[in-house]
Amino acid sequence: MNWQAINFDWNQARAFLATAQEGSLSAASRALGLTQPTIGRQVAALEDTLGVALFDRVGRSLILTEAGRDVLTHVQAMGDAAARFSMAATGQSDQIDGHVAITATDIMSAYHLPPILKRLRDIAPGIEVTVVSSNSIQNLMRREADIAIRHTRPTEPDLIAKLAGEMTGHLYATRDYLDRVGWPKTADDIARCDFVGFDDHDRMVALLNAHGMPITRKNIRYASADGVAAWAMIRQGLGIGPMSRAAADLVPEVEMVFPDLAIPFPVWLVAHRELHTSKRIRLVFDLLAESLA
Amino acid sequence: MNWQAINFDWNQARAFLATAQEGSLSAASRALGLTQPTIGRQVAALEDTLGVALFDRVGRSLILTEAGRDVLTHVQAMGDAAARFSMAATGQSDQIDGHVAITATDIMSAYHLPPILKRLRDIAPGIEVTVVSSNSIQNLMRREADIAIRHTRPTEPDLIAKLAGEMTGHLYATRDYLDRVGWPKTADDIARCDFVGFDDHDRMVALLNAHGMPITRKNIRYASADGVAAWAMIRQGLGIGPMSRAAADLVPEVEMVFPDLAIPFPVWLVAHRELHTSKRIRLVFDLLAESLA
DNA sequence: GCCAATTCATGCATATCCGTATAACAGATC
DNA sequence: GATCTGTTATACGGATATGCATGAATTGGC
Numbered sequence: 075m076n077w078q079a080i081n082f083d084w085n086q087a088r089a090f091l092a093t094a095q096e097g098s099l100s101a102a103s104r105a106l107g108l109t110q111p112t113i114g115r116q117v118a119a120l121e122d123t124l125g126v127a128l129f130d131r132v133g134r135s136l137i138l139t140e141a142g143r144d145v146l147t148h149v150q151a152m153g154d155a156a157a158r159f160s161m162a163a164t165g166q167s168d169q170i171d172g173h174v175a176i177t178a179t180d181i182m183s184a185y186h187l188p189p190i191l192k193r194l195r196d197i198a199p200g201i202e203v204t205v206v207s208s209n210s211i212q213n214l215m216r217r218e219a220d221i222a223i224r225h226t227r228p229t230e231p232d233l234i235a236k237l238a239g240e241m242t243g244h245l246y247a248t249r250d251y252l253d254r255v256g257w258p259k260t261a262d263d264i265a266r267c268d269f270v271g272f273d274d275h276d277r278m279v280a281l282l283n284a285h286g287m288p289i290t291r292k293n294i295r296y297a298s299a300d301g302v303a304a305w306a307m308i309r310q311g312l313g314i315g316p317m318s319r320a321a322a323d324l325v326p327e328v329e330m331v332f333p334d335l336a337i338p339f340p341v342w343l344v345a346h347r348e349l350h351t352s353k354r355i356r357l358v359f360d361l362l363a364e365s366l367a
Numbered sequence: 368m369n370w371q372a373i374n375f376d377w378n379q380a381r382a383f384l385a386t387a388q389e390g391s392l393s394a395a396s397r398a399l400g401l402t403q404p405t406i407g408r409q410v411a412a413l414e415d416t417l418g419v420a421l422f423d424r425v426g427r428s429l430i431l432t433e434a435g436r437d438v439l440t441h442v443q444a445m446g447d448a449a450a451r452f453s454m455a456a457t458g459q460s461d462q463i464d465g466h467v468a469i470t471a472t473d474i475m476s477a478y479h480l481p482p483i484l485k486r487l488r489d490i491a492p493g494i495e496v497t498v499v500s501s502n503s504i505q506n507l508m509r510r511e512a513d514i515a516i517r518h519t520r521p522t523e524p525d526l527i528a529k530l531a532g533e534m535t536g537h538l539y540a541t542r543d544y545l546d547r548v549g550w551p552k553t554a555d556d557i558a559r560c561d562f563v564g565f566d567d568h569d570r571m572v573a574l575l576n577a578h579g580m581p582i583t584r585k586n587i588r589y590a591s592a593d594g595v596a597a598w599a600m601i602r603q604g605l606g607i608g609p610m611s612r613a614a615a616d617l618v619p620e621v622e623m624v625f626p627d628l629a630i631p632f633p634v635w636l637v638a639h640r641e642l643h644t645s646k647r648i649r650l651v652f653d654l655l656a657e658s659l660a
Numbered sequence: 661g662c663c664a665a666t667t668c669a670t671g672c673a674t675a676t677c678c679g680t681a682t683a684a685c686a687g688a689t690c
Numbered sequence: 691g692a693t694c695t696g697t698t699a700t701a702c703g704g705a706t707a708t709g710c711a712t713g714a715a716t717t718g719g720c
Contacts, residue, residue, distance in 0.1 A: 075388055077398040079510040080449040084377030087452060095368055100667060105370040109709055114668065116707095125460040135667070135716090141459035148452035152445050156373040159380060159441035166434035167418040217372040393697060402679055407698070409677095428686090428697070 082123055088156075089116035090128060091149045094138055157217055158348070165348040165355070171200030174358045177219035181301040183207035185321035187223075190365040198357060209273075209299060214346060220355050221362065222344040234350050236343045236359075238366040243316045243337040246328040251311040258331065261288045268313030273299035278316075285335055341366050375416055381449075382409035383421060384442045387431055451641075454510055458641040458648075464493030467651045470512035474594040476500035478614035480516075483658040491650060502566075502592060507639060513648050514655065515637040527643050529636045529652075531659040534611045536630040539621040541604040551624065554581045561606030566592035571609075578628055634659050 092102035093113060103110040121128050128145070129136035138146065164172075178187060183205050191203055206219050214222050214233055222228075228235050258264045264287055271278045271294040282289055296312050298304040308315040314331055322328055343363055349355045385395035386406060396403040414421050421435035431439065457465075471480060476498050484496055499512050507515050507526055515521075521528050551557045557580055564571045564587040575582055589605050591597040601608040607624055615621055636656055642648045 075398075075446075076450070076510045077385060079453045080381065080446050081399055082449075082453060084381050084445075084449065087449070088373065088377050092370065098667065105368075106374055110668075111670080111710090112708055124456040125462040125465070126456055131668080141456075144459055145452055145455045148448050148455050151448035152377075152452060153368075153373050155441055155444035155448055156375075156377065156380065157369070159438055159445060160372045160375060162438045162441050163417040163419055163434075166437055169418045172418070217369045391697070403698075404680090404700085405678055424698075 083116075083119070084152075086116045086120035086123075087149050087152060089113045090120055090142075091146075091153045093117055093129070093136065094142065094146050094149075098135060161217055161346060162348045165346070165350070165352045168353045170198060170354050170357065172354050173202050173204065174221065174355055175204040175206055175219040176221045176223065176358070176362075177206040177208055177214075178223035179209050179225070179301060180207045181305070181318065181321060182223050184302050185324065186318075186366070190362060193365065194358060194361055197361065198354075201354060201358065203358070209301065214344060217346075220345065220349050221359055223362070223366075224342045224344055225339050227340075227342055228344050232347050233344050234347055236363055238341045238343045238363045240338050240340055241318045241320065241366075243318050243339060244322065244333075245314050245331040245335060246308055246317050246322050247314040247331055248309065248311040248327050249329050250327070251313065252329060252331065254311075264288060265290075265293070267293065268295040269293045270295075270304050270307045270313045270315030271297040272301065272304055273297065281337065285337060287335075376409070376412070377445075379409040379413035379416075380442050380445060382406045383413055383435075384439075384446050386410055386422070386429065387435065387439050387442075391428060450510055454639060455641045458639070458643070458645045461646045463491060463647050463650065465647050466495050466497065467514065467648055468497040468499055468512040469514045469516065469651070469655075470499040470501055470507075471516035472502050472518070472594060473500045474598070474611065474614060475516050477595050478617065479611075479659070483655060486658065487651060487654055490654065491647075494647060494651065496651070502594065507637060510639075513638060513642055514652055516655070516659070517635045517637055518632050520633070520635055521637050525640050526637050527640050529656055531634045531636045531656045533631050533633055534613065534659075536609045536611050536632060537615065537626075538607050538624040538628060539601055539610050539615050540607040540624055541602065541620050542622050543620070544604040544606065545622060545624065547604075557581060558583075558586070560586065561588040562586045563588075563597050563600045563606045563608030564590040565594065565597055566590065574630065578630060580628075 089102065089106070089108075089112075092105050093099055096102045096105050099113045099117065100110045103113045106113070117128065124145075126141045126145070127139050128142035130139055176187070184207070187205060191205075194201060194203065204219075214228075214230070223238075224235075227237075252258075255267060256263065258267055267289075269278075269289060275291050275294050275297065278294065279289060279291055296304075296307050298307065304315060305317055305321075307313070308317070309325060309328060316337065317328075319330075322330070343359060343366070345355060345359055350359065382395060382399070382401075382405075385398050386392055389395045389398050392406045392410065393403045396406045399406070410421065417438075419434045419438070420432050421438070422429035423432055469480070477500070480498060484498075487494060487496065497512075507521075507523070516531075517528075520530075545551075548560055549556065551560055560582075562571075562582060568584050568587050568590065571587065572582060572584055589597075589600050591600065597608060598610055598614070600606070601610065602618060602621060609630065610621075612623075615623070636652060636659070638648060638652055643652065
């Protein structure tokens, strides 16, 4: 190993990486939890020791020079390795106390997760939890969360996935709404109802069609990509919409519209291979698996 | 990008890498040009922030824990990326002054390189040169030198190679020696002579056999892997040995034994693809190519 | 055209980290 | 078994980097 080649200040490389990716010294300082002068000095010092201008100072913003773009790929590789290192290290840590980030759909985050987290608090009060509520599929590879709750099986390698259980979705509406439009029974009844959907209307129409509900896109009068907002619309009596039984049971004013109609969907727990060996994350993972079964 | 994951002290990771690879804090401190307490503190701080013991302190030495071994691979990847980063950066540098490391066989280093370096000093006095004299093929991928002078074509990708020229080797001995054994003319004469070789006797025998010299391993009575030492033995009158014409012409007491026998060998100049764009290294590279033509 | 909001650069006090010196200790060697 | 070499761990003074406050400059909006 030639140590001279790697004998530069690695923290300066980190500052350069953050600056290049975030687009400014200020943004980089926020990302790394340092101050803007510090980042600025680190980047300047790196440029000085390397003898290359990494950024062109044009106006209030920095733009990468060609040299900066060329070397950025390597420091990105450094950052990726650093992330893997950090992940493997926390995976090796046998400290039970510490931080765990869980990502889940907003519905899961709002209605299913809180009681589980209450149990977790009783079991291991030292664990602090961040819930990253997001309906887009989180990229666990980038370590935005330690554990993900998904409804599709992940395809990425290096992730371990466990089918925690199966939940059933039903269609709900307020008694108020159903009294107004008449409790739907026939296909014609259904076709006259209003539906509350999420962001992917086509998928919802296809799903309901597959279960014998003759609706079209026209029926979806209200929608929100935010599951909690959509559920609030349903609770407001704006129409019929899907919800998991467990969450709907918490609300007295809604009624299951077609008791025979049950749409099963899987609950997958996903974690990094590296992280799965961590006592702390493993504990949360196992508790989630048990609670969601 | 999740910045929290890479928001640890990268220099501590570097200290850990050096310590793991060198085997001790002291050795790591020497490798990185820091002091042993500094490395010790950095490694300890890293263990502290990660919450994992990286080394077991047993007696006077450190041995990696299992956790340390697991995370080492990732920090090695970091180091490799750091080396590539450093290389790309110096390749991008347009500073003409600075450092250039050249590796070459000891013969080249001792007899061919010095006059070229004298020319270089006149052209670019700001360039400081390190000559890494070694007969083993240097690993340019690890950046032990910026430019290598080799006599075989390199096979590694990411290296650029230029056939600078062709040198001819002849067999030399002192007049003194030749007078003593009788100037060899027939095959029998040759078989009676002593030869001075390098480390790979079989290769030398095969090479001379291919040129019609009927010698065997028995003829090689003296040898040294150090080319300069072998040449000194030839100049001492111990036997016949090969030398490049350019180097032998500098010495008055030796005589070419078989003027008809010329063994051509190529001179390759090798540099990293990244480094070849550096003004400074390019200048040295081009001067070498011109001088060795 | 002016104002507001960001951005990067610069002084200065302070906190942090580093290097020197030293101690404590384990193996190797004679 | 004593000595010597090479290792890690521990004080302490000093160099270095960091953060805060401020200034200068540019962009965008009204």
